Structure formats: C-alpha cells, structure tokens
Amino acid sequence: MKYCSECGADVEFQVPPGDERQRYVCSRCGYIHYQNPRLVVGSLPIWEDRILLCRRAIEPRYGLWTLPAGFMELGETTLEAATRETREEARARIHIDGLYVVINLPEVNQVYMMFRAELLDLDFSPGTESLEVKLCTEDEIPWNELAFGTIRHTLNHYFLDRRAGLYPLHLGDIVKDGEHYVYRSFC
Amino acid sequence: MKYCSECGADVEFQVPPGDERQRYVCSRCGYIHYQNPRLVVGSLPIWEDRILLCRRAIEPRYGLWTLPAGFMELGETTLEAATRETREEARARIHIDGLYVVINLPEVNQVYMMFRAELLDLDFSPGTESLEVKLCTEDEIPWNELAFGTIRHTLNHYFLDRRAGLYPLHLGDIVKDGEHYVYRSFC
Numbered sequence: 001m002k003y004c005s006e007c008g009a010d011v012e013f014q015v016p017p018g019d020e021r022q023r024y025v026c027s028r029c030g031y032i033h034y035q036n037p038r039l040v041v042g043s044l045p046i047w048e049d050r051i052l053l054c055r056r057a058i059e060p061r062y063g064l065w066t067l068p069a070g071f072m073e074l075g076e077t078t079l080e081a082a083t084r085e086t087r088e089e090a091r092a093r094i095h096i097d098g099l100y101v102v103i104n105l106p107e108v109n110q111v112y113m114m115f116r117a118e119l120l121d122l123d124f125s126p127g128t129e130s131l132e133v134k135l136c137t138e139d140e141i142p143w144n145e146l147a148f149g150t151i152r153h154t155l156n157h158y159f160l161d162r163r164a165g166l167y168p169l170h171l172g173d174i175v176k177d178g179e180h181y182v183y184r185s186f187c
Numbered sequence: 188m189k190y191c192s193e194c195g196a197d198v199e200f201q202v203p204p205g206d207e208r209q210r211y212v213c214s215r216c217g218y219i220h221y222q223n224p225r226l227v228v229g230s231l232p233i234w235e236d237r238i239l240l241c242r243r244a245i246e247p248r249y250g251l252w253t254l255p256a257g258f259m260e261l262g263e264t265t266l267e268a269a270t271r272e273t274r275e276e277a278r279a280r281i282h283i284d285g286l287y288v289v290i291n292l293p294e295v296n297q298v299y300m301m302f303r304a305e306l307l308d309l310d311f312s313p314g315t316e317s318l319e320v321k322l323c324t325e326d327e328i329p330w331n332e333l334a335f336g337t338i339r340h341t342l343n344h345y346f347l348d349r350r351a352g353l354y355p356l357h358l359g360d361i362v363k364d365g366e367h368y369v370y371r372s373f374c
Binding site for chain 1: 188189190191192193194195198205208211220221222223224225226258259260261262263264265266267285286289291293294296298300315356358360362373374
C-alpha cells in the first residue's frame with residue numbers, strides 16, 4: 001500500500017496514537033487503513049464413500065486437486081460462501097451438514113473454514129476455475145497432487161473420522177517451522 | 188474507495204473480465220482491489236458459575252457490556268486473537284477449551300468466532316478499551332445493556348448448554364428481516 005484510497009495522498013507505515021501495531025496511515029487525511037486476515041470458505045462434498053474433488057484451472061497450483069473453496073465475499077454468510085464456491089467450481093449442489101475444519105494460516109493471513117456436505121445429485125461438471133471434477137474414494141484421492149495442505153488435512157480428518165462415525169470440529173494451524181510448514185492440530 | 192492504493196489513480200467500480208461481481212479496479216494500473224468480510228474473534232471467559240464481561244470504553248456502544256472480542260490481526264491465529272483480545276480488554280489470562288459460536292453478520296461483513304475459555308485466575312482489570320470488568324452469574328448478566336446481538340446469543344447458548352453439560356458448536360446468522368435484525372441458528 002502506497003497511497004490513501006480515500007484521498008490519494010501518500011500513506012506512512014506507523015503506529016497510530018493509542019495503538020500497538022504499525023498501520024498504513026494517510027499523511028494528509030489521517031485515515032487508518034486496517035488490514036485483516038481473509039476467510040477462505042469451502043465444502044467437503046460427500047456422495048456415499050466418495051468425495052468430490054476439483055482440478056484447478058487457475059494459479060496458484062494449476063493442475064492440482066482441491067476441494068471447492070475460495071475467498072468469502074462481502075454480503076454473504078459462510079454457509080452461502082461454501083455453497084456458492086461448490087456451485088462455481090464444480091457446478092454441484094450440496095446440503096451442508098456442519099462446520100468441520102477450521103485451519104489458520106497466519107503466514108499468509110488466511111483462515112480456512114471447511115463445511116461437511118452431502119452432494120445432492122450427480123449432476124456436476126467443471127466450472128470456469130476447474131479443469132476436471134471427479135468423485136474419489138479414499139484410495140483414489142491423488143494424495144501427491146493435492147493443491148494445498150489445508151485440503152490434505154481436511155481429507156485426512158474426514159477419512160479417520162469416518163471409521164469412528166463421528167465428525168467433531170477440527171481446529172488447527174499451519175505454521176512455518178524452520179524451512180517447512182507443519183500442521184498443529186488443536187482438537 | 189476512490190483511489191488506487193498501489194498507484195494513486197482513480198478507481199472504477201466495475202465487473203473485471205471473468206468475474207461476476209463489481210470490484211474497485213484501478214483505471215491506470217488495472218489493480219483489482221478485492222474486499223472481504225472481517226473476522227471478529229473473542230472469548231467467553233468462565234470462572235465457576237460466572238462469566239467475565241467488559242463495559243466498553245469506546246464507540247460503538249460506549250458504556251454497554253460485552254465479551255472480550257475484536258478484529259483479528261494479520262499474522263495471528265484465531266486462538267491467538269481470542270487470547271490477545273482477552274488480555275487487552277480485560278487484562279485477563281485464559282485457557283481456551285474450543286470454538287463455541289460462529290455468527291455471520293452479512294449486513295456489516297463480519298464473522299464472529301467466539302471461543303469457550305477458562306479464566307486462569309482472578310487477576311483481571313479494565314484494559315484501555317474497557318471502563319469496567321466483572322464476573323457475572325446468569326442472573327447478574329446485564330441482559331438489557333449488552334453491546335451486541337452476537338454477545339447476547341453467545342451468552343444465551345452458554346447458559347442453555349450449561350444445563351445439559353454439553354457445549355456443541357453453534358452456527359448462526361444475524362440478518363435483517365424488514366426493520367429488525369433476527370438471529371437464525373443453523374445448529
């Protein structure tokens with residue numbers, strides 16, 4: 001951020017009075033431009049023993065597999081966001097059963113919220129952001145070609161929980177530990 | 188938003204190619220300024236049969252009572268945000284038990300995430316954003332002087348759940364219905 005979106009003057013990165021963090025503050029009108037993490041919301045669409053996956057037609061991770069998910073938009077709820085992303089990326093219709101996985105990614109300022117969902121019918125097809133959409137059993141999941149750690153951990157939780165028949169909420173963080181990213185599961 | 192924060196030129200509110208929503212797009216450098224909902228993260232600090240409440244020393248809702256909560260900051264996790272807000276607003280230390288309430292407020296582009304927590308000791312006091320901090324039993328909660336609907340619904344869920352001794356995750360929305368705001372509970 002270089003310029004104030006309200007008046008066009010230069011911004012300075014400084015601690016405003018009464019604050020403890022550096023913010024972008026306008027040098028002319030004084031507007032404080034707060035920045036906050038973004039929510040990535042998606043679904044785990046289930047049909048019998050299979051999960052609906054999408055192969056990405058966009059960067060980042062073009063060609064790799066993911067669950068339908070994307071940035072939450074203004075004016076919608078998290079359930080609406082999960083339903084919309086599933087419709088847009090997989091042209092699929094779901095019934096949401098509940099919030100299933102919340103993963104923090106503090107290094108990239110994102111919070112993932114993944115909802116467990118029933119796929120309502122087999123009428124699905126790739127949306128503009130997908131190359132391919134398919135249903136996979138646990139053995140068919142392309143574990144080495146998944147786009148994001150958040151997706152791998154969501155699928156891992158699901159296949160483990162399915163054995164017990166219980167689907168508690170999972171909370172975790174993906175954080176940098178030296179050179180690598182590690183998953184810390186809170187519950 | 189009137190000016191591009193990257194180059195300072197005018198922005199136009201238009202649908203970018205391949206998109207379905209209007210965004211602020213720079214008329215000179217073409218930068219698309221996406222806007223997304225913000226997370227408000229907080230805690231429900233519990234000590235025996237009492238809950239820690241803070242009386243707000245800031246607008247909006249100056250003088251009314253709330254649970255410790257605030258906008259999640261860049262670089263932190265939701266648990267860290269809940270812990271920090273509790274420390275800042277009530278100078279209190281907590282142990283977080285789990286995610287308890289998620290409430291969407293699509294009209295104001297916020298998602299509340301409230302964590303159930305144990306207050307670790309009685310060493311608390313008002314932070315700079317609070318006038319007063321106190322522990323309240325259910326009967327002592329100032330129900331008519333609560334700052335936000337999200338706080339009232341979180342407290343309602345808690346006192347009902349406490350009777351059953353079970354604390355499932357609650358998901359809901361606060362949405363406009365005619366002149367009034369109503370709470371729709373998903374689970």
